[in-house]
Amino acid sequence: HRMTLSDLEQRLPSHSFLRTHRTAIVRISQIKQLSILKDGSYQLQLHCGDKVPVSERYLEQVRAHFNS
Numbered sequence: 001h002r003m004t005l006s007d008l009e010q011r012l013p014s015h016s017f018l019r020t021h022r023t024a025i026v027r028i029s030q031i032k033q034l035s036i037l038k039d040g041s042y043q044l045q046l047h048c049g050d051k052v053p054v055s056e057r058y059l060e061q062v063r064a065h066f067n068s
Helices: 005-011 056-067
Strands: 017-021 024-027 031-036 042-046 051-054
Touching (some): 005 017, 042 056
Antiparallel strands (some): 017 024, 031 042
16 A cells, blocks of 8 residues: 555544654654754654654644653
């Protein structure tokens, strides 16, 4: 099957998954840390060690999960 991330995002439960970038959706329970990089961009570190970009467009949604 081929589908866009937007279509996939609509199918996934919003309480378990979070869009972080036009290229990424992550499982909320796997988020370990939100970091700001030297160039001013953001990224998430997951429990498995992977790093995922966070765009300005989705930053407030990501931050909301750290504050809840």
